[in-house]
Each structure stands twice: as C-alpha cells, then as structure tokens.
Amino acid sequence: MYKVLIVDDERIIREGIGNSIDWDNYGFSLCGMAENGIDAYETIIRDVPDVVITDIKMPGMDGLELISKVNAEYPQIIFIILSGYGEFEFANKAMKYGVKYYLLKPCDENEIIMILIEIESEKKDEEKKDRFLKDINDNLKKVLPQVGEQFLRDFIMGVNYSKLELEYFLRLFDIKETKFKLIVFKMDNAVNESDVIDKFALKNIAYDILDQSTVYLSTILDNNILLLIKSMDLAILTDLLTQIKDAFNKYFKNDICVGVSNENSFDSINKMYLEVQECLKCEFYLGDNKIITEKVIEFNKSRDNLNDSTYNEIIAVSVKTGNIESLNLQLDSFFHMIYEGKLEIEMAKNYCIEIFLIILRQGDGKEVRGYTKGLYEIQDKSTLKQISVYIKEIANEIAKKNYDNNTENYGSIISTVINCVDNNIQNYELSLTWIAKTVLFINENYLGKLFYKHTNEKFSRYVVRLRMEKAKELIKSKKDYKIYEITEQIGLGDNTQYFSQVFKKYTGYTPSEYRKL
Template sequence: MYKVLLADDERIILEGISSMIQWHSFGASLVGAVQNGMEAYQLILRERPHIVISDIKMPGMGGLELIEKVSRDHPSIRFILLTGFGQFEYAKKAMAYGVRHYLLKPCNESHITASLASVISELKKEESAERVKSDLELVRPHIRKHALQELIKGGKKAAEGYLRFFPERQTIELILFALEDTGRLSALQKLAAGILGSSVIASVRMNDAVVFAAEPSELIAEKIDRVKKQTEKQFHAVPAAAVSGRGEIGDAASLYEKARGRLAKQLITASCQPSVLVRKMLDLIQREAANPKLSLKWAARNVLYMNPDYLGKLFKQDTGEKFSSYVTKVRIEKAIAMMKQKNGITISSLAEESGFGDNPKYFSLVFKKYTGYTPSEYRKEKS
C-alpha cells in the first residue's frame, strides 16, 4: 500500500482531491491532508509517505523548500506539484530535485489520477529492479564460485563468458590451502575466509585444496600465517599454503598452476617428516605413559578431539608402529629405567607407575614378551 500526503493552503482543493480520488484503486492510502509546509514536513517525517502532492506556494514553508528539505534526507519520496498560472518558473527549479509531475490548478480528476498512476508505476518498476538487484547479490557469490572454477579448469578462452561476473581486467592473486585430512577442507575454507576477509572475491574447492581468489594485499602473508596458527589450534594440523603472485582474473588457470606447483613442493617436504599431529601424539604418550587410561580412543576423545581411526592410520604411516604397540614400548622402557633408579621397587609399584594399573601379572607378561625376561629375572641378570 503506497502512502500519499496532500499539502495545499486552499481547503477546497484539499477536500476536493481527498474525496474525488479512489485511493484504494491505486493500491494507495491517504495518510494526511495539511494546509502549510511546516505541517507537511512534520507529517512526512512521521509517516514517511511514498508520494507527496503539494502546492508550490504555501505559508510557513513553500513547496520548493519542502522538496529541498525532504529530498536531502529522503530522496526516494516522490512529489507531484500543484502550480498556479504563471508559477512555472518555480516548477523548473523543482526539476533539479527530480520532480517530473506538475498539475496546473484548478486540476481535474483525470489529470490527478494520470499523474498518480504514473508515479506509482515508476515506484513499482524501481521496487522490481531493487528485488532483482537484491536477488543477484544473494546469488553472486555462488555465480563467482562457479565462474572461478571454470576459469581455472578451462582457461581464459574456454571460460571467457564467465569474466563478466568480475570487474574488467581485475587484478587478483590465488591463495591455496591443503590439509592431510581432506575431510576438514570445508572447515578450513570457512576459517580462512573469515581471516582473509573482504579481500576475497571468490573461493572454491579444487581436488584436495581450497582456492581463494583475492585482491592483492601487503597483508596476505600475515593473514596466511594467522590461518595456519588458527588451523593448528583448532584441528591440531598445520595446512600447506601457497600464493600464485599477481595477475588478471582471466589468467586464473595459469595462476593456479603456479600456486599448485608451490603447494606440491610443500606437501612433498611435509610428507618426509613426522606431521605436527603425530608429534603431538608422541609427546602425549611420553607425558601420559603412567596413565592406565591412555589409549588411541582416549587420546582422540579427550585430548586431540579427532577421529581415532584417522589418528591411528596417520600414526602408523609416520612411525611404522601401531599406537598401542608404541605405548607399550614406552611403558616398558620407563619401567626398566625405574628398576635401574630404584633397586628396591616392587613389581606392583613398577606396574602401577608405568601405566599398567593394579595388574602386576599382566605387567610381568608384557615385560617378558618385550625383554625376554620376567621383571625379577631381568633385575638379577642386569645386576
């Protein structure tokens, strides 16, 4: 429902227009009819009408002054001016504020309804355009994501049609991130997008990496470092990262190849060393060896907050041993060290302090399997 306000110092004109127009037939409602500019201005501030039908000459504040004040703060409000004979010079001034509808007094119903219908039609077209623009803004990130993917896959010539979704000759750089645990790439993409911020134009998953197209910035290196630190804090793993260097959005395919090559070198180097996550597991075993609850599931659930199957696979891949076997080896080695340090320590105490709990028989069996001796035989043999 469009709101309309009338302003004219002649009561007969106010009453005539108010009564002769079937407002609801236009999808409109009359929210006020006042006789001077000051009242009109106050009512406009309160009601925020879509359309104001106003006389040019009124006491207190004329129509032109009213238009000037309202247009400054509320430019979307439309005016239909009522002018007397010889007042067209005033009307010309109103054109500077976008007023295009004028009615010569006395005006008949057909003239008023035609002007009103024209203004409402303009408002509807603008609203429709705004809705289209709003809808486009909602889908633009998805369009750009697909466009970036096609530009990377197909090259500039094959994906030329997608360039229209980016500013002409836009300069970008591609930033790639990768994790050993590819199941966490979506979470990494969200985390990195938050840190990289408004410089990101589009992002997409490509194979086992996350790709960001971003506006070049001197802060990129600092932001990438923040992504790495935050990823390690949350996922206990440091992502590999590479930057392509600067180029046009149309050259996304070649920029991707550059960054991909740099990323591959990092991944090869990282595969030759124990991962950060495995080092955390090794440290945990040394620290918690005396804890009888220590197991792969316990570590995954209470300390590392990750999938135990994935952790076990990663540990075996990097160390060549199962997690449980490594824990047993560490516990027996700690028991041997305690036997050397404390000559009179009992088997029960050894079992408890090396992580076997209140189970000296099981401790003795494991000790013999590992060393070839029972604890007592080992002590005699070494002494």
C-alpha cells in the first residue's frame, strides 16, 4: 500500500477527495489530511507518505514552499498539484522540483484516480527497474574499467590531483600524448537509467570505429558519453563521428548530438568539458543529430523584441473554433519568432509552456488532464523542433475535437450557462467571468459572443431580467419580505439602493409601489 496525504485549506475539498475515493481499491491508503503546509510538513516528517495531493495557495506555508522543502528532504515523494485557473507561474516553478501532475480546479475523483493508477504503475516499474539495474550494475562492476572512468570524471568535475598522482595515473593508462580532444555524445530522450543499454551500446560503437588506440579514457555523465582521445585532424574526426552516429541510429531510436572541444593539454580537461557544453547548447536551435565543433549561436538574454501576447489570442481562438489551418500557421509563426530571437533556452521553453497552457485551456476539462504532463515533457525536450512538433501535435488533436464537437456543443454550452444562472441567481459573484473561469474554462469574450448569438440577449441583461423577475415573485408572495431580504435572495447582497434603481428601471415602479399594486 502506498500512503497518501491530502493538503488543502478548504475543508470541503479535503474531505470531498478523502471520502470520494476507495483508496484500498487502487493500492493506496489515506494517512491524513492537513489544512495548510505547516501541518502537512509535520505529518510528512512523521508518516513519510508516498503521494501528497496539495493546493498551491494556502495560508502559513503555501504548496510551492511545501514542495520545495519536502523535495530537499524526501525527493521520492510524488506531488499532485491542485490549482486554480491561470496559476501558470506557480505550475512552472513546481515543474523545476520534478512535479508532473497538475490538476485544474474543480476536478472530480476520476481525474485523481487516473493519476493514482499511473503513479502506482510507475512505482512498480521503478521497483522492477531498481532490481534490474542492481543486477546490471553488479555485473558491470566486473567488466568496466572503473578506475579510468572515475579518473576522467574527477577531472571533468574539477578534482585536483597532485603531480605525483597525475604521473602515476598517466602511466597506469599508458597515456603518452600531450595534446587531446574531448568528445561528448549527448543522448536525447535518455531521461532515466533504463536507457543504460543504449549508452553502453553507443560507447562500444565509438570504441570500435575510433579504434582502441585512439581513445584513452571514457565515462558516462548523466546523458553524456565522454571520450578523451588523442588529437587528430578535424575533418578526419568529423568523418569518424558521422560513422558512429549512422551506426548507432541504425539500431537505436535515441538521437544523439556530438560536441567536440578544441585541442588542449590533459590538465585542461575541465576547461574542454565546459567548452563542449557551450557548443551543445546550440543544439536547441540547430536541431538534434548534429556534430558541433564550435559555439555558433550567441543566446539572447533580452525579451524586448518579443511581444508576449502577439499570438496568444489568435492561437486560442483557432484551437477553440477548430480552425486547424489558422492554428498551424500561427504556431509556425510563433516558433519562427522564438528561433529568430535566439533566446536563452530556459526563457524560450517558458514561452513554449505558456502557449501550451493556453492551448490546453481550449480543450475539454477531463481530456486536458491527460495532456498536463506535457509541461514536464516540454522541459525535457532538447531542441526547439522537438518542442514545436510536440505542441503542434497536441494542439491539432484538441482543435480537431473542438471542430467535431462545436456544432452540437454550442447549444450545450448555452444550456450550461442558463442552468448555472438559474442555480446561482442568489450568488453575489454570478457573472460571465465567473462562469467562464470556474464552470466552463473558456474565454470570457468568446462565451459572451456565443451567448448573444444564441439568445439575442446580452448576458448581463439576461441576469438582470431573471433577478428582477424573481424579485417580483418575492414581492408578490404572501411573505412580507424586507427589501434587504429580497436583495440577498437575488444575489445583490445588501445593495438595496442599487436594487431599487434597477427594479424601477425594469418595472417602472419602486419596490414599495409595486407591492401596493
């Protein structure tokens, strides 16, 4: 059983989630509920749950602070964020802590259940992979030149060796050259240790093509395979690296990008590594499967030449109305703008995440939940092209569904608005904005135009008419309602003066005159 903690400052939400799910049925147990981050943190220290379902905005310690604090101490705990409409900034920050489950309020228990099922599956896969990797690592230790790998890794990370130690290791690895080059193979999509086989396959292919006498040391660092080789002519080396890429791509799906340092001495390995890392950043705009021998792009730190809202509304309308031709045209233009701007990678990804969220908001609420993990996917992509393909694919899916459903859904949307008004006529917050954001999750202006098109009446006028008709009924009833009682029941709070003005304009009489009639 995996333990779950629910954190929300609204009791109705906490208890609603806690009581609506049969936790045992999905392999989970509810270990507690907390109304703020402080209480939640105390429970986490005591019980160490596997999953925490938390709101973002809470008094005391908010959800983001809780995630940051817990992530530092218990990185294995999985967070599911519950958030209100439009909290992109919070969601984006949460992504940096590895949070990939993000639900927009209101959500039902089925959305949470689907995530729980996915988490349980991931947990079991991780446990299976851990067992598998342990067996693999036990065997690899017997055959890998561990000393050489660690020696190169130490130099990459800037560890200092004494002169005597350095001379000893150079003799140990039979290194007699004085000039070297560092090659870094960056594997795209190699996001977890289950791709360890691909990494070792690439390493073996590189050794075969470059020849054992050319490669002195090698190691694997994150998603990178590093080879320290003796210096050679760049044209010859480029041809050999192309052969390595072609051989690897023939049998494996992972794309690779190759960076090559300038020639340098052994004690400058760390400098060579940093140099190659700068080269590899260019992959974001150049595209994957490239050999990069120098930094050919200077990244732009300024956003001044970009207008944040240039494409947002047009793309949103294109998705909502299912205009796929316009959508693709605008998305191509948007990504071209990012490409031409050559923004720093993190800034460019933030732009892409922002447009992705705008696209998601145009889809059906339940279906959109399945796409929200795309926020994590975008952060993980290596190139702008990969991001554009991913976003365009999902945008087209949502737009096509909207196109297919628009004709029948227009009437359904208006019916929902009318029912919402009928059921919330006493609600002081009732407005087009409130319905658009909390009920239908669509653009307010779009909803207003759609309502007028189907009813030939502005929404505000419609609500006033219903409220005044209800007021007339209350005045004519046998109960002798006070004016303030009437205003409360029709959603105008204690604004009796405003009610009297509107009522007279609507009926031609003041409330007291109407009562006498």
